[in-house]
Amino acid sequence: MKTFSTLLALSLAITTATVSLPSTAQTPAPITASDDQLIKQTLRQIGLATPVRTITPTGIGELLMVTLTTGESLLITPDARYVINATAEPNPSTIHAIDPAIMSDKPTGTPIDEDHKIALLANMNALPLVTPDTVFFHTSIKGLLWAVAQNGTPFLVSADARYVIGGDISVIANGKLGGLDTAFETAKNRHTLATLDHTSLTIYPAKDERAVVYVATDINCPYCKILHKNIPNLTAKGITVKVIGYPVYDESPEPMRQIWCERDNAKRAKLLDLAMKGVKAGNQCGNDDNHLSSNIAKVRPLAIIATPAVYGENGELFEGNVANDELVKFLMAK
Secondary structure, three states: OOOHHHHHHOOOOOOOOOOOOOOOOOOOOOOOHHHHHHHHHHHHHOOOOOOEEEEEEOOOOOOEEEEEOOOOEEEEOOOOOEEEOOOEEEOOOOOOOOOHHHHOOOOOOOEOOHHHHHHHHHOOOOOOOOOOOOOEEEOOOOOEEEEEOOOOOEEEEEOOOOEEEOOOEEEEEOOEEEEEOHHHHHHHHHHHHOOOOHHHOEEEOOOOOOEEEEEEEOOOOHHHHHHHHOHHHHHHOOEEEEEEEOOOOOOOHHHHHHHHOOOOHHHHHHHHHHHHOOOOOOOOOOOOOOOOHHHHHHOHHHOOOOOOEEEEOOOOEEOOOOOOOHHHHHHHOO
């Protein structure tokens, strides 16, 4: 797995800076014998055959580093519930102490407070892909935040900005590695969707609304076209469809910009319907306005990698068949 620093360097080199850890940083408590035993037992249960050499505190909340006899390492919580297949790297920026009062923990998937964000950004000046537009969220691990860089790369950072981690948080449950932390992902997505500019969504209202679905779409995406054909069926069954213009194909940005320059929702919906059938919209803009860009920036925390990206109003990602009633069942079950 590539480290966060390596990912940043792919597009813009990091300025070398001396790490100056805050004098208020506390020495983490040593690992207990019971935690040591639990972690080793859990790692064996999920299929890790390589013996553990050491388990040591990281200084990031209660997060621990497990070093294997091969020299490889991973991060894990003392209760062995959350694991990260990566290591913590010192932030190369000059670090200033952050008041613990503004680093208070909040529910997973919740954006951090503005004061905390300002303090974090002041500690990240050597990370050029971290900008004022970067959004930070609390994770299920105390003292650890999730964010996404300007180029779309998600990363983890300690609440005091001293360390960055280029990995994902996975959940261990019932002796099995269960994949990403869905509680975090759903909450993060829900908060992100709530920030969208509805005047720049193309909305297909339900006749008798029972649920809402958000769809990030591209007019040249084959599966987007399939889902779009299903919209009348969805609205007839009480589902309001809110479309996020999200061009991913090289030929899509300009024709989609023209569609979204139409400010009347009903007319824009008709233009989008035609575009999904291969009929390009005429010149709607008349200037350089881009009504797609605001929501594209706002949905960066969704970490969309392909279209259509479909989300329930509660933030849960739909990964089923978009051509039948599977989506209806998914939404109505919530």
